[in-house]
Amino acid sequence: MRYFIGLMSGTSMDGVDAVLCAIDTHKPMDTHWFQTLKRVSLPFPDSLLNTLNTLCQPSVNEINKMGAADIGVARLFAQAVGVLIEEAGLTPNDITALGSHGQTIRHHPAGYCAETANVGFTLQIGDPNTLAVLTGIPVVADFRRKDVALGGQGAPLVPAFHQAIFGCHDSYRNPAVPASKKDFSLDTHQSQTKAIGAFARAIVNIGGIANISFIDDSPSSISGFDSGPGNILMDGWVSEHLQLPFDKSGKWAASGTVHQTLLDACLNDPYFKQAAPKSTGREYFNTLWVSRVLQTFTDITPADVQATLCELTAAHIADAVKMQPRVEQVYICGGGAYNTHLLSRIQALLPAQKVMTTQTLGICPQDVEGAAFAWLAYAYLERITANVPAVTGACRNAVLGGLYLPD
Known part of the structure; x- marks a missing residue:
């Protein structure tokens, strides 16, 4: 060791x-x-x-x-x-x-x-x-x-790690996670005739930027990309208006109402339509980006903007998952895993998948x-x-x- x-x-x-x-x-x-x-x-x-x-x-x-x-x-x-x-x-x-x-x-x-x-x-x-x-x-x-x-x-560089540790062979388990909680073990897979990739997973890291890895039991099938802003826009907005470093549990976002026209304007950004491979950072998605989008929206309350920014993160993650129809399980890690409102929105947009954190697989999301x-x-x-x-x-x-x- x-x-x-x-x-x-x-x-x-x-x-x-x-x-x-x-x-x-x-x-x-x-x-x-x-x-x-x-x-x-x-x-x-x-x-x-x-x-x-x-x-x-x-x-x-x-x-x-x-x-x-x-x-x-x-x-x-x-x-x-x-x-x-x-x-x-x-x-x-x-x-x-x-x-x-x-x-x-x-x-x-x-x-x-x-x-x-x-x-x-x-x-x-x-x-x-x-x-x-x-x-x-x-x-x-x-x-x-x-x-x-x-x-x-x-x-992103983490997909190879995600495959090695969280691949559907479940080669990794922390001792604290009981064997009964395993979703898909290597031994079980070897004794089953279910098609390769049938238990494909999405591992979503929600930091400042959100990146997503699609993995199953075949290392050659790994794919992934930066799907868009994670916490960075929400953190910037709550800092500007409430002087807080982040929106704890997404409570401020939950208090607002999603403004659909603003959300559509955000999702209309060329980055979301760009094909992978792609990656991004705070040089692109930042408070200036929010200000530009808001130029034609003058009557939205700050709480509603926060709700919409939260929905933006949930929406582009959900859209990315829907591009991979075999995905059954979505595991969230990073600071965004502690935003319970964000996770609830991702789950609502992905009713066919089970959304949970990587704690289920034995590693604390952080x-x-x-x-x-x-x-x-x-x-x-x-x-x-x-x-x-x-x-x-x-x-x-x-x-x-x-x-x-x-x-």
Whole structure:
């Protein structure tokens, strides 16, 4: 059994997650071969958060700001690792590697931004050299740019992890989940004649942006893409009007009424009609995007706007699931999994599917993305290809990331 820590800070910028995982590399497809053990979450200091928000849009003196933020993010990640290791009763020598996503400050895949003459790039900061030196642990980082170099979007990267851990073979189970709760076991599948993919699943991560993976018991059938805004528009609107970081449980959205004409205007955005592979970020979906859509709507109350933004997220996720008629189960992870009103709206729009969180499969919804980067670090060390060309558009599979040593 080896220990890996995944480090994640997403488009919501609500803080960093450090997730401790145990991976038994001697039994890579056995029950409990991958376990999430503990998570630590730390908020961004206000000054660093302000700088990160500034860096997500063109501004003056960007290089100096980025250089300072690069070190600041690495130091916060290192702090989270230190707290996590101490709480787990481990030492740095017990950890095989850290898998660090970093903080995305720009995501412009090919064809996304006219300012870059259609040269695709993606940029995550959180200097892995600083992280390795401060923690004394090898770091695997810079996962996205290899895929972009191969002509891909560099996102989403989690479908391969979702297949490995949540595939319909159910190779992964945390010990806390009773065997009786298994939806579809490998042994059961081998003894049945039901068609491959009959129990296909959708894994939906709702962070700032929502991404979706379609998986079943055949690794060759993985597909997925960024379906659109997750929490980012709702978070921005509630921050502006109620000075809250997010709409807890979606209560404010639930108090409003969906404005159908506004919803139709939102869904008319070209991104939702764009064919996959596709990915997006806060450079596209942000408060300015909301302001532009609202220009012709002057009589809608703030609560009704929030209700409509919540419905927008539910609607584009539901539309994506409906594109895959074999999907029977929809599992939600990320911060959006705690928005009970949002989940109820997704379920209402998907009456033929069962909507639940990844807790049912044994991983806390908030742990999934951090665990994905622990797995990506493991995949790098084992030379396992971790991108999915059918998802990102890359010309081939590739081992992702680079290794940074503390010595």
